[in-house]
Amino acid sequence: MFYRRKVILALIQSFGGKLEKLNLQKLLFLFTDKQIKPEYDFIPYKYGCYSFSAKADLNTMVTKGQLEEGEFVYLKLDTADYIKTLKEADRKILLYIKNLFGNFNGDRLMKHTYVNYPYYAINSIVAKDILTDEQFDKVSFQKPCSNETMLFTIGYEGISLEEYLNRLVKNNVQLLIDVRRNPLSMKFGFSKSQLIKYCNSVGIKYIHIPEVGIQSDLRQELKTQSDYDKLFEYYKKEELTKSLKSQENILSLLIENKRIALTCFEKDICQCHRKHLAEAICRLPNFDYKLKHI
Secondary structure, three states: OOHHHHHHHHHHHHOOOEEEHHHHHHHHHHHHHOOOOOOOOOEEEOOEEEOHHHHHHHHHHHHOOOEEEOOOEEEEOOOOOOHHHOOHHHHHHHHHHHHHHOOOOHHHHHHHHHHHOHHHHOOOOOHHHHOOHHHHHHHHHHOOOOOOOEEEEEEOOOOOHHHHHHHHHHOOOOEEEEOOOOOOOOOOOOOHHHHHHHHHHOOOEEEEOHHHOOOHHHHOOOOOHHHHHHHHHHHHHHHHHHOHHHHHHHHHHHHHHOEEEEEEOOOOHHHOHHHHHHHHHHOOOOOOOEEEEO
């Protein structure tokens, strides 16, 4: 079993084997905030900090019979002692979380996270109701407000879905343009249907423009930067010259939405075609904006 799932099971166990769904997300957030290397990342969602990755793990554990999911709660079904399976440092964190928040009801726990981590409350639908005006102002201050027209690029290699979404949110990206030829991924959250869903959850639109991508068979034997450079020379000479209308469409979408991001897989911008696509768009006659890789 993945260690991160043991953390969830140990957390539920420490609270008597039963936790409300909203409370579980908040307590898991507070737990991972104390870890040197967090097991989960979180995004600002409609009730505050939320991890889609944790929810996917919860679904798996329900399927495996380790948990039972009710309308509002999760129940631990098996009898294993998962607290004992945690690293010593994590057992100490768990004890700290239980001692500090064991008597908090849902509203108090939610308010605590909103006050102390206001960024995660920026999309909350209840923040206005449970916070004072001063506290709500601090949440509003965390909302990204930059409105300068800007073209971004982003890769998802090596980061979680939540970290990826946070980079988009913090840069106030309004539209994500998937420039993969085939928008499929073995990594959780990054196949087309999933990415549409998760982008929409934080108010970001998604479209797919496959014609500016690179065929997967051309990417099979890339071992050195020289291999990548040769591929991109081909891409610039053969593919980009054929996709001018798509590039002009992307520029129109930039002008319309002001802040858009081109996305593909690679972390290293020098090993991804999105760099050369973005630079081609920058050379279009009506482009007079900034380009930033995030």
